[in-house]
Amino acid sequence: MSEIIELNREIEKLQGAEDLFFACYSDDVPQNGGVCVKYKNEQIAIFNFTRRGEWYATQNMCPHKQQMALSRGMIGSSGEECEPKVACPFHKKSFSLKTGDCLTGEDYKIRIFPVIINNGKVFIEVKSIG
Amino acid sequence: MTKKNVIVIGNGMVGHKFCEKLIAKSNEFQIIVFGEEPRIAYDRVHLSSYFDGKTVEDLSLSSLDWYHQNNIQLYLGDAVTEVNRTEKIVHTQSGRTQNYDYLVMATGSAPFVPNIPGVEKEGVFVYRTIEDLDKMKAHASKCKTGAVMGGGLLGLEAGKALLDLGIKETHIVEFASRLMPRQIDDAGSKLLQGKLAQLNLTVHLNKNTSAVLGEKKITGLAFADGSELALDMLVISAGIRPRDEIARLCGLEVSSRGGIVVNGFMQTSDESIFAIGECALFNSMIYGLVAPGYEMAEVAASFLCEGDKQFKGFDMSTKLKLIGVDVASFGDAFISEPDCTSIIFEDTHKGIYKRINITSDGKQLLGGILIGDAEAYNMLLQTVNNKIVLPPNPEDLILGARGGESTVGASVMGLPDDALICSCEAVSKGAICNAVINQDLKTFDEVKKCTKAGSGCGGCVPMVKDLINGTLTENGMYIKNVLCEHFDYSRQELLDLIKMNKIETYDQVLDTFGKGDGCEVCKPAVASILASLWNDLILKQDTIQDSNDRFLANIQKGGTYSVVPRIPGGEITPDKLIVIGQVAKEFNLYTKITGGQRIDLFGAHLVDLPAIWSKLIDAGFESGHAYGKSLRTVKSCVGSTWCRFGLHDSVSFAIEIEDRYKGLRSPHKLKGGVSGCIRECAEAKSKDFGIIATEKGWNLYICGNGGSKPQHAELLASDIDSETCIKYLDRFLMFYVRTADPLTRTATWLNKMEGGMAYLKNVIINDSLGIAEELEEAMRYHISTYACEWKAAIENPEMRKRFSHFINAPEEKDPSVKFETMRDQVKAETW
Numbered sequence: 001m002s003e004i005i006e007l008n009r010e011i012e013k014l015q016g017a018e019d020l021f022f023a024c025y026s027d028d029v030p031q032n033g034g035v036c037v038k039y040k041n042e043q044i045a046i047f048n049f050t051r052r053g054e055w056y057a058t059q060n061m062c063p064h065k066q067q068m069a070l071s072r073g074m075i076g077s078s079g080e081e082c083e084p085k086v087a088c089p090f091h092k093k094s095f096s097l098k099t100g101d102c103l104t105g106e107d108y109k110i111r112i113f114p115v116i117i118n119n120g121k122v123f124i125e126v127k128s129i130g
Numbered sequence: 131m132t133k134k135n136v137i138v139i140g141n142g143m144v145g146h147k148f149c150e151k152l153i154a155k156s157n158e159f160q161i162i163v164f165g166e167e168p169r170i171a172y173d174r175v176h177l178s179s180y181f182d183g184k185t186v187e188d189l190s191l192s193s194l195d196w197y198h199q200n201n202i203q204l205y206l207g208d209a210v211t212e213v214n215r216t217e218k219i220v221h222t223q224s225g226r227t228q229n230y231d232y233l234v235m236a237t238g239s240a241p242f243v244p245n246i247p248g249v250e251k252e253g254v255f256v257y258r259t260i261e262d263l264d265k266m267k268a269h270a271s272k273c274k275t276g277a278v279m280g281g282g283l284l285g286l287e288a289g290k291a292l293l294d295l296g297i298k299e300t301h302i303v304e305f306a307s308r309l310m311p312r313q314i315d316d317a318g319s320k321l322l323q324g325k326l327a328q329l330n331l332t333v334h335l336n337k338n339t340s341a342v343l344g345e346k347k348i349t350g351l352a353f354a355d356g357s358e359l360a361l362d363m364l365v366i367s368a369g370i371r372p373r374d375e376i377a378r379l380c381g382l383e384v385s386s387r388g389g390i391v392v393n394g395f396m397q398t399s400d401e402s403i404f405a406i407g408e409c410a411l412f413n414s415m416i417y418g419l420v421a422p423g424y425e426m427a428e429v430a431a432s433f434l435c436e437g438d439k440q441f442k443g444f445d446m447s448t449k450l451k452l453i454g455v456d457v458a459s460f461g462d463a464f465i466s467e468p469d470c471t472s473i474i475f476e477d478t479h480k481g482i483y484k485r486i487n488i489t490s491d492g493k494q495l496l497g498g499i500l501i502g503d504a505e506a507y508n509m510l511l512q513t514v515n516n517k518i519v520l521p522p523n524p525e526d527l528i529l530g531a532r533g534g535e536s537t538v539g540a541s542v543m544g545l546p547d548d549a550l551i552c553s554c555e556a557v558s559k560g561a562i563c564n565a566v567i568n569q570d571l572k573t574f575d576e577v578k579k580c581t582k583a584g585s586g587c588g589g590c591v592p593m594v595k596d597l598i599n600g601t602l603t604e605n606g607m608y609i610k611n612v613l614c615e616h617f618d619y620s621r622q623e624l625l626d627l628i629k630m631n632k633i634e635t636y637d638q639v640l641d642t643f644g645k646g647d648g649c650e651v652c653k654p655a656v657a658s659i660l661a662s663l664w665n666d667l668i669l670k671q672d673t674i675q676d677s678n679d680r681f682l683a684n685i686q687k688g689g690t691y692s693v694v695p696r697i698p699g700g701e702i703t704p705d706k707l708i709v710i711g712q713v714a715k716e717f718n719l720y721t722k723i724t725g726g727q728r729i730d731l732f733g734a735h736l737v738d739l740p741a742i743w744s745k746l747i748d749a750g751f752e753s754g755h756a757y758g759k760s761l762r763t764v765k766s767c768v769g770s771t772w773c774r775f776g777l778h779d780s781v782s783f784a785i786e787i788e789d790r791y792k793g794l795r796s797p798h799k800l801k802g803g804v805s806g807c808i809r810e811c812a813e814a815k816s817k818d819f820g821i822i823a824t825e826k827g828w829n830l831y832i833c834g835n836g837g838s839k840p841q842h843a844e845l846l847a848s849d850i851d852s853e854t855c856i857k858y859l860d861r862f863l864m865f866y867v868r869t870a871d872p873l874t875r876t877a878t879w880l881n882k883m884e885g886g887m888a889y890l891k892n893v894i895i896n897d898s899l900g901i902a903e904e905l906e907e908a909m910r911y912h913i914s915t916y917a918c919e920w921k922a923a924i925e926n927p928e929m930r931k932r933f934s935h936f937i938n939a940p941e942e943k944d945p946s947v948k949f950e951t952m953r954d955q956v957k958a959e960t961w
Contacts, residue, residue, distance in 0.1 A: 024937045032637075033673030035937040043936075043946070051637065051647050061946075065468075065961045068689050068935075068946045072677045076649035078615070087650035089677030089685055094650070105579050107316060 020116065020123040023057075029122065034086070036060045036071035039126060044113060045071035046122060047097060049084060055115040056097035057124050062088040063108040070095070070110070078103055133160040134231040136434065137220055139210045139376065141165030143174060144407030144423035145236030146191050151431035153200050159434065161202045162228055164220070166209040167259060170194060175420055178287045180263050181294035189260070213380040215400055232402050232434060235390060236427075237373035239408040239418070243366050244279075248342030253363045257288040266365065270295040273362035277301035277351065279339060280367035281309040283450070288365045289331050290453045301359060302326070302333045303351065305368075309333060313448060313459035317476060318501045321483040325455045325502070334359070370418055372409045385411050394440035396430040404430045417444055447514075449500075449507045455481075456504035461497025461514035462487060468961070470496050471556045473525045474582050477502075479569065484528040486510065492556065493519055495527070523548040525558050543600040551597065552590045557583035562594060566601040574598060575615075590838075592873050596882065611871065614651040616644045621797065622869045625659045634664060636674040654679070655872040658759055661795035662867045665915040667922050668758075668795075669929050678757035681933065682919055683739055687958035688947050691739060692732040693719070694756035695746050696792060699766040699784035699804075700727025709749035717742055720955045725836075726763030726801060728754060733956050735943045739933050743920045752792070753920040759873070760795045764788035764802035767811035769823075778823040780806035783852060787821070790856070791863060793916045797870040797879075800863070801836075815843045818876040819859060824848065828855045832862055832890075835877035844880075844887050847895060857906065861894045864905035 023037040029048040037044050043060035060068050073086045075097070084097040094103040095110050102108040114125040136152065136159045138145050149161055165171075172189040180189060197204045205226065212221040219229050241256035243249055253273075255266050270276070276297040278288045281304030292300045302309070308319030309326075323333045338354035342364065350360040372388040383391040383399035389411025396404045396412075406426035408418055417423060422444035432439040447460035463485075466472060470487040477483075482502035488495055495513045500506065506528060513520070513527070520527070526548075545551075547560030565571055565580045574595050578584045584591045599611065611620040619627065624643065633639050636656050640648050653674040661668055672680045683691035695710070710729055714721045717738050719731040734742055743753075756762060766784035770776030784804040794800070803814030804821045814820025820831040826849040834843025847858060870879040883889060892898040923929045934940035949956040 028937050030673050030932070036935055037938045038936040038942065041945075043944075046937075049647070067687075067961070068944055069677075069685070072680065072685070074650040074653050074673070074676070075647075076616075076653065077647035078649065082646050084647065085649070092650055104585065105582075 019125065019127045021126045023122045023124050026055075026117055026120050026122050032075060034071040034073065034075065036068070037124070039124070043068050043071075044124060045073075045086070046115065046124070047071075047075050047086060049075060049097070052084065054084065055117055055122065056084065056086075057113040057115045058086065058095065058097065058100060059111045061110075062090060062093060063102075063110060064088065064091060064093045064106070133158055135159075135229060136161050136232045136234060137210075137228060137230040138163045138234045138236055139220070140236035140238055140373075140407075140409075141167065141171045141204070141206065142236060142238045142407065143171055143191065143420055144238070144427050145234070146171035147424045148234055148236060148406060148427035148431055149197075149200070149202055151428050152434065153202070155431055155435045155437075159232075161200075162230075163197070163202060163204045164208055164210045164222055164228075165204070165206045167261075168207040169260060170197075170204070170206065172260065174258065177257070177260075177263065178291040178294065180260065181267070181291050186260060210376055213376055213403075215380050215403070218402070230402075232404065234430060235377060235398070235403065235405040235409055236407050237376065237405075237409045239370035239372050239416075241366060242369040242371045244339070244368055246339055246342060248344065248348070249366070251342050251344050251348045252346055253344075253348035253361075254342060255363065255365045257284065257291065257365050257367050263291070266291070266363070267295060269363055270297060273297055275299040275301070275361050276363040276365070277303055277359060277361050278365045278367055279303050279351075280369065281306070281311075281333065281335070282367065282369070283310055283313065283448070283452075285365075285367035286310070286326075286452050288367045289326075292363075292365065293329065293331065293453075297363070298330070300331050301361075302331055303337045303339065303359070304333065304335050305338055307336050309335075310457070310459075312446075313463065314457065314499050314501065315464065315485065317474070318457075318483045318485070318499050321476065321478065321481060321501050322452075322455060322457065324478070325481050326453065329453055331453070370408060370416070372411070372416055374409055377405065377409070385414070389416050392441075394429075394442065395433045396426050396441060397433070404433075406430050412441060413443060415443070417446070419444075419446060419448060422446070447497075447511050449504050456500065456502060456507075458500040458504040458507040459498075460500075460507065460511045461495065463497045463499050465496055472582065473528065473556050473561075475525070475528050475561065476580055477568065486524065486528055488520060488524050488556065492522075492524060495520055495524070498528075500528075523558060524556065525561055529561065529564075543597070543604070551593055552581075552583035552585075555582040555585060557581045559597060562597045563601045566598050567605065571598070572602065572607075592871070592878060593839075595871075596878070613655055613872070614649055616640065616646045616648055616652050619643060621655055621659065621871050624656070625663070625868060628656075628659055629663055634660065634666070636660070636671055648674075650676075651872075654759075658795050658797065658872070661760075662912075665793070665795075665912050667917070667919060669919065669923055669932075672932065679759075681736060681739065682753065682757055682923060683734065684757045686732055687961060688733075688949075689736075689944055690732070690947055690958065691734045691736060692730050692756070693734050693739070693742055693746075694724065694728055694730050694754035695751035696754040696788070697728040697763075698788040698792075699764060699781050701766075701781055701785060706749055706751065709746065709751075713742055713745050716745075718949075718956060720957060724756075724763075727765050728756075728763060730756070733949060733958065735947065736933055736935050737941065737943055740924045740930050744924050747918070747921055747924065752918040755793060755919075758795060759798050760793060761788070761791040761800045761802070764791075764804060765812045765814070765817070766804045767806050767809075769804075769806035773806060775809060776806035776823070777825065778806055778828070780804040780812065780821075780823060783821065783828075784812075786852075787856070787859070790913060791859075793919070794863065794867070794912055796863070796867045798873050798875045800876070816840065817843060819843065819862065821855060827851050830855050830858055833876040833880040833887075835875050837875070839877075841877045841881075846887075846891060858894055860909040861902050861905045862890075864908050865890075865893060865901075868905075 029035050031050040034047040045060040047056045072089050075086045078085050085094045087094045100110040100112040116123045171191045209223045210220045276292045278285045281302045308316050340354045341352040343350040374384045374390045377390040390405035392405050392410045407423040429439045429441045449458035465487050472487045475484045486498035545559050549559045571577050584594045654676045657674045724730045764784040764787045766780045769780035801817045802819045803812040803817040805812040805814045806823050816834050816836045820843045822829045829848045830846045831843035832846045835841045935944045948959040
């Protein structure tokens, strides 16, 4: 039964999503790490949070010094709530993978995108990208 | 002589000031004033005092008598409706016509009322005129709850007004993420919010109002996020709209977003018409404060008297007491890195927040924010405006001068209070220690949040941690030195646990000894422990490595990498030099000789790294580990082979040592040096280990450091032979690897060691802990398992694949990488 529910969820997700972009295969992304994909003129970072069984996508640019680097950052968690996060490799500014909020006390915010995994493929919902 | 007619439209604060200024300057003008409001100009800045007892008379700036005595014709309650520019005549509501030579528009502004369904309901007010206040007063007697829409300066004033009207439950609803977004920053806002809460003012941020609820009367607000707030009355204070209608109607140049366009003389597009105050748009800016309005009045009055004063924009610095709380903002309050450095002091206990922004060279004050204690405002404003050169410790400006203490050894606790610890954020030792003591902080994260220390480049983090621990210890508190929030162990404890349990992966370590999902602190620390213990290829667990270790290269500005092949002892053949040159040319790399006698090649795209390394490895190079916390170089002087003073062959010994320890992963980078005589040309005593030739053998020095806190290495043993020297080095390095905290150089490690050099000597030379054999064995294991990481990486197609920027376009380089040219080489674009 749980498989059927899961399948239903997947279908709901796909139906609810708009403008899905096939980014890469799920095994292209290192476990507990990230890669960068190119979508039109945008760079999107995708994270395979194997430890939590979760996937996330954010803008690749770190807003601190406008460097295309977040996909190369380390992921982890922060606080009691175990907020999933990525730390930019340049100056270790950390961002929530769930909300895009900066967790190191600055005013920055990064864009986040819904990720859908289907049949070993990674899709990103790019409705919000121009 | 007939006087020239000057018509002033508007009798607000600025219009009135203009009359005062012009009268004072000349009697050649006949001034005629038309005001829309029924009252003579009054003080709008202190409007809320109307509710705590001030009368209309108290608020008035002048009297009818004054106008009369100065022969000014004043028509109140009669708005100008039309300006005929060709005939230079104005028409008013009551049907008056009046000709002018000069016309001054001081029409001010109107409160901005956003287009929200229901704003027309009873019980919704704006806050600008005494009439508005009278209406609020009449309504308020029946009200229990009220709110102000808008958390700006005026909105908070209005909030106070509601409190004064006896409304018990008052809310401030703000669209932005902080209060007073034009004057103060997030941290300041948080603090202010706390103060307001004590006064029963509840603040709601990030609230987008979608509707005003109620039938005829307001009963509440609905927000875009679905929440609602029940209310009996609402005051809208959502900004201002310049009153430029008459100007628009008569065809003067106005901005589409509101405001009459003026030049530096406050002249509009019609040279005989002027605009001053909140209706005027100078340099695309509306000045919504009274001080710049007064300055505009002065400029316009002076121009009519043939003066040449110009309005040059205005410092929007303000200091006010908001509901009993000092709030000041001056100069450039919001400028941030990299255009300046900020010094921030926050005391949530006392409710004080101070931020000053200084130039990166620390010489000048650019601006700042003061909340809770604005005593220093005037002095600081003076310092900004007069470009006064700052004292060597600019933090004294907000913290007051604090004397140093007597030094206690070489540890960080011995530094004077004004010693700069975090140079990115300009945080002194005193600021850090004070934060720890006064605000009861215990962890680095708390101190970082409070003082900003360590939030820039991170280079000072170990020092900050030492200061926190040192301060806590001095205050008699027990500190447990833990790695991060995910591990309740120190690095040394964790290393022992991993070693005893023979654990080889990060995930296992986290599952067994940690909690949560790890972070950028514990991942590389554990990676370093695993590498030190098992010397396995680090790319097998690439995602726990720092970015540099993950891609076996140093990430540089712009996101490209630098490549440093190993050049042991700094000795290189012409053929190898040629290869470096060829590779640099082929891949368009910038080349520079490093401080450690090697050659760094900068500007390599991630995708090019494997190709670059294949060429270097083919020519006999190996990884230089410049990217790792590991042995970098062993620098040497030319030694006895060429030098007429040389005692021993320092180059050969340096090469031997460098080859021995290459690839050794350690808590921090390691550097060595070998000098062939006492002249010490290799500067070996500034290294983690330095070897200097004597007549009888070598002197071995350890725990030196260049960098931000230089320290000479100390003598461990003298006149020893090469074999003994290596034996001691093996023990020393392994002991350091086993026991130091993450990112702690050998010098700091020694400084923190109880018993210091005497203890360390005992461990290394006399084997006081009985671990010498184990340490030597560990080093033998390291040497026997060494392999060049780059060779392994390029030979493995799976690993090679990771060196691409776009996973879905592996050949493509990062298009955002841009280079500039400097002295015939590339350089990264400035950020």
